[in-house]
Amino acid sequence: MSGTASGLARETAGEQARVDERYARLDLLRSSTEARLRDVRAAGSSGTPAARMERDAFATLYEDRLAQLRAVEDRLVFGRLDLEGGDVRYVGRIGLSDETQEQLLTDWRAPAAEPFYRATAADPLGVVRRRHLTLTGRTVTALEDDVVADGAALPEGMVVAGGGALMAAVTAARTGRMRDVVATLQAEQDAVVRAPLPGVLVVQGGPGTGKTAVALHRAAYLLYAHRDRIAKSGVLVVGPNRAFLRYIDQVLPALGETGVVMASLGELFPGVRATAVDDDDVAALKGDVRMVELLAAAVRQRQRVPLRPVRLSVGTHAVVLRPRTVRAARDAARDSRQPHNVARASFVRRVLNDLVRQLASAQGTRGDDLDADTRQSLEAELRESPDVRREVNLCWMPLTPSGLLRDLWAKRDHLAGAAAEASRQAGHHGRGSAQGWRREELARLARPKDAPFTVADVPLLDELAELLGEDPSSGAVEAARAARERADLVAQARGVLQSGMVDPSGGGALTAEGLAERWAFDGPRGSVAERAEADRTWAYGHVVVDEAQELSAMVWRLLARRCPSRSMTVVGDLAQTSSAAGARDWGEALAPVLGTGTRTRSGVDLSRTFTLSRLTVNYRTPRQVMDLASRVLEAHGLPEEAPRSIRDAEVPPAAVPTHAPAGSAAWTDAVVSAVRDQVAVLGAGRMAVVAPHPLVAGLRTALGKALDDGDVRGVDDPADAAVTVSDVTGVKGLEFDAVVLCEPGAILDASPRGAGDLYVALTRPTQRLLVVSSGPLPAGMEELDRPIPRT
Numbered sequence: 001m002s003g004t005a006s007g008l009a010r011e012t013a014g015e016q017a018r019v020d021e022r023y024a025r026l027d028l029l030r031s032s033t034e035a036r037l038r039d040v041r042a043a044g045s046s047g048t049p050a051a052r053m054e055r056d057a058f059a060t061l062y063e064d065r066l067a068q069l070r071a072v073e074d075r076l077v078f079g080r081l082d083l084e085g086g087d088v089r090y091v092g093r094i095g096l097s098d099e100t101q102e103q104l105l106t107d108w109r110a111p112a113a114e115p116f117y118r119a120t121a122a123d124p125l126g127v128v129r130r131r132h133l134t135l136t137g138r139t140v141t142a143l144e145d146d147v148v149a150d151g152a153a154l155p156e157g158m159v160v161a162g163g164g165a166l167m168a169a170v171t172a173a174r175t176g177r178m179r180d181v182v183a184t185l186q187a188e189q190d191a192v193v194r195a196p197l198p199g200v201l202v203v204q205g206g207p208g209t210g211k212t213a214v215a216l217h218r219a220a221y222l223l224y225a226h227r228d229r230i231a232k233s234g235v236l237v238v239g240p241n242r243a244f245l246r247y248i249d250q251v252l253p254a255l256g257e258t259g260v261v262m263a264s265l266g267e268l269f270p271g272v273r274a275t276a277v278d279d280d281d282v283a284a285l286k287g288d289v290r291m292v293e294l295l296a297a298a299v300r301q302r303q304r305v306p307l308r309p310v311r312l313s314v315g316t317h318a319v320v321l322r323p324r325t326v327r328a329a330r331d332a333a334r335d336s337r338q339p340h341n342v343a344r345a346s347f348v349r350r351v352l353n354d355l356v357r358q359l360a361s362a363q364g365t366r367g368d369d370l371d372a373d374t375r376q377s378l379e380a381e382l383r384e385s386p387d388v389r390r391e392v393n394l395c396w397m398p399l400t401p402s403g404l405l406r407d408l409w410a411k412r413d414h415l416a417g418a419a420a421e422a423s424r425q426a427g428h429h430g431r432g433s434a435q436g437w438r439r440e441e442l443a444r445l446a447r448p449k450d451a452p453f454t455v456a457d458v459p460l461l462d463e464l465a466e467l468l469g470e471d472p473s474s475g476a477v478e479a480a481r482a483a484r485e486r487a488d489l490v491a492q493a494r495g496v497l498q499s500g501m502v503d504p505s506g507g508g509a510l511t512a513e514g515l516a517e518r519w520a521f522d523g524p525r526g527s528v529a530e531r532a533e534a535d536r537t538w539a540y541g542h543v544v545v546d547e548a549q550e551l552s553a554m555v556w557r558l559l560a561r562r563c564p565s566r567s568m569t570v571v572g573d574l575a576q577t578s579s580a581a582g583a584r585d586w587g588e589a590l591a592p593v594l595g596t597g598t599r600t601r602s603g604v605d606l607s608r609t610f611t612l613s614r615l616t617v618n619y620r621t622p623r624q625v626m627d628l629a630s631r632v633l634e635a636h637g638l639p640e641e642a643p644r645s646i647r648d649a650e651v652p653p654a655a656v657p658t659h660a661p662a663g664s665a666a667w668t669d670a671v672v673s674a675v676r677d678q679v680a681v682l683g684a685g686r687m688a689v690v691a692p693h694p695l696v697a698g699l700r701t702a703l704g705k706a707l708d709d710g711d712v713r714g715v716d717d718p719a720d721a722a723v724t725v726s727d728v729t730g731v732k733g734l735e736f737d738a739v740v741l742c743e744p745g746a747i748l749d750a751s752p753r754g755a756g757d758l759y760v761a762l763t764r765p766t767q768r769l770l771v772v773s774s775g776p777l778p779a780g781m782e783e784l785d786r787p788i789p790r791t
């Protein structure tokens with residue numbers, strides 16, 4: 001910082017006074033919201049149901065507001081802009097104004113805050129100086145300035161601080177939970193965060209370029225800037241697994257957003273929380289777009305025609321279920337193009353029509369000339385006959401997605417029948433045998449009936465739910481009732497607003513529309529997030545997908561259904577793809593979302609395009625580690641360029657060669673000793689030991705003993721452990737101060753997609769990388785092959 005020490009002290013004291021003023025305002029808002037909440041709650045459960053509902057809605061509103069005001073405590077103010085003409089603007093987590101409506105703090109998402117992220121010397125956007133304020137608790141502990149405009153234009157006496165808030169942020173030890181980067185968001189990241197809402201935006205960026213950070217800030221930004229369009233429908237953030245969601249779950253609340261639905265890939269089908277994973281080859285088969293036809297065929301297989309006439313007793317009479325009638329009813333029901341459970345009604349009606357006629361003539365009445373009452377009573381007789389119920393059901397049973405999928409995996413003949421039907425259909429539609437399933441592929445899909453659903457089953461359940469539809473006797477009716485109730489609630493909320501009961505100053509951003517929306521959707525019976533999570537047919541206003549390169553075609557189809565507007569942010573890195581069903585090319589991977597190849601009858605192409613943004617700077621991995629990773633990337637022909645790192649490592653990456661075979665006692669001792677050394681130098685930092693999957697369990701036990709158990713965990717709970725032992729999949733998207741990477745050669749050999757996994761593993765550390773290897777190091781890593789001094 002230029003200027004004298006006393007100048008700096010004065011400047012800091014000045015900023016402290018401003019910061020205090022803003023926290024005082026925050027405290028005041030909190031206590032007035034608390035008071036309102038107390039008042040509403042004090043009214044208890046008295047009054048009419050409508051009045052109670054109104055109070056519930058206000059209570060929810062004030063609770064939300066309080067949660068938001070509490071979540072912004074940490075680093076409430078982080079920026080200051082000095083503008084040409086002398087105006088000063090403070091930037092922080094939320095907008096605050098004083099009682100005279102004078103702006104005290106500008107929300108980072110507001111257009112007025114944009115120059116804080118975008119102003120450069122070449123394009124200062126009216127900014128003379130940008131200042132980063134670092135707070136510890138509520139105390140200003142550092143000021144760091146950049147002069148954006150030409151230095152000569154600085155007003156006299158203005159103090160300029162140097163250093164880098166960014167550097168401080170990226171070198172800080174990691175806690176196991178991701179922090180927001182709102183204070184130091186860089187211009188290329190900000191451009192992604194503030195990109196327009198409509199359309200599919202793909203953010204391709206190498207490791208550590210802030211893709212996850214940017215995706216979360218974008219969700220918060222969109223809810224702020226387009227609240228009117230997406231608050232009602234919500235934003236869905238999809239991450240690879242629960243551990244990853246735990247890693248990021250603090251970020252959005254800290255940015256003032258609590259209403260986002262976060263789901264892992266195993267949780268995208270209501271009622272199922274899949275955590276089991278298939279072997280990669282099986283997951284690839286389940287993710288393959290050929291599944292669409294296999295599942296459709298499995299449903300068709302359950303629409304059966306008896307081979308010969310079946311005699312059915314109805315009371316003292318008998319009727320015959322004729323194959324010809326069943327076939328005609330089945331064809332007509334299929335032609336309706338309704339889902340299976342919905343079309344069942346028309347199938348049953350047609351079959352019953354024939355049986356009614358037969359029963360009438362068996363009872364001596366002419367079947368084609370019945371009055372409505374007689375017909376109804378004959379139908380009732382038929383429906384009571386166990387024979388009729390059983391045989392008609394056998395032809396067209398109501399089905400559930402989970403029941404059908406379990407059967408398909410557990411019963412070889414079902415799967416083989418469905419595959420044969422899929423081939424028949426493909427042939428029928430002129431698609432040839434390219435769609436066919438090989439016998440060994442089908443064998444690999446087989447699983448016991450009681451096996452839990454896997455993550456790769458989730459999109460298949462969803463696909464089946466589409467093909468089967470709601471059983472009209474159950475869910476649909478309930479859904480319609482819920483929709484009607486919601487509509488009533490909106491109307492009531494509007495009534496309350498018109499009566500002037502709402503004091504807009506209490507809620508800050510509260511508007512009449514806002515209340516109506518919140519009331520309808522965040523009202524007494526659950527938030528928008530809860531509703532959306534429970535409703536498979538919920539249409540989200542925006543979907544954010546992280547680690548998107550891993551998604552299979554079947555998952556993309558599911559996500560396309562959740563987001564009919566196709567307003568999506570898709571972040572990932574093609575060089576990090578590890579799953580065999582994952583992406584090689586964004587256009588190809590997104591085909592199910594973009595509707596590629598969709599044409600009208602007259603040949604008009606209906607497919608959409610996507611916008612591609614690139615992030616190029618790595619904020620996580622030190623330069624020497626990233627250089628090593630990029631050599632691996634080049635040596636193995638991975639797509640995409642490696643990003644540029646912004647800082648050097650204090651200790652370069654190194655290798656510990658061992659001569660003992662991987663997994664042996666001597667080898668384990670070598671790993672334990674390498675980990676011990678790292679723990680000793682790391683202090684409070686966090687470490688990952690990344691190893692090929694078969695070695696993980698043994699290492700975890702050995703390290704648990706060697707390090708007195710204390711803090712060694714598996715990846716299922718990595719956020720709180722000092723040492724996490726995991727395979728590559730478990731550390732994807734995460735970061736650690738140090739990484740001990742075991743047996744890179746074996747990791748490479750076991751990956752279905754080349755060096756993607758190795759590249760992921762190499763790019764996890766924020767400080768140190770140590771490689772333990774019993775064999776030669778893979779191409780690109782040879783330079784490490786030398787003994788290193790112990791730390």
Ligand SMILES: Nc1ncnc2c1ncn2[C@@H]1O[C@H](COP(=O)(O)OP(=O)(O)OP(=O)(O)O)[C@@H](O)[C@H]1O
Pocket residue numbers: 166169170179180181184185186189205206207208209210211212213214573576619620732733734735763
């Ligand atoms: N503008 C920034 N200011 C400070 N820290 C940042 C910034 N951008 C990213 N980071 C930090 O860099 C690290 C990497 O970010 P993030 O995990 O979002 O990267 P990523 O692109 O998702 O990585 P990967 O592809 O490896 O999963 C995080 O610690 C993040 O907080």
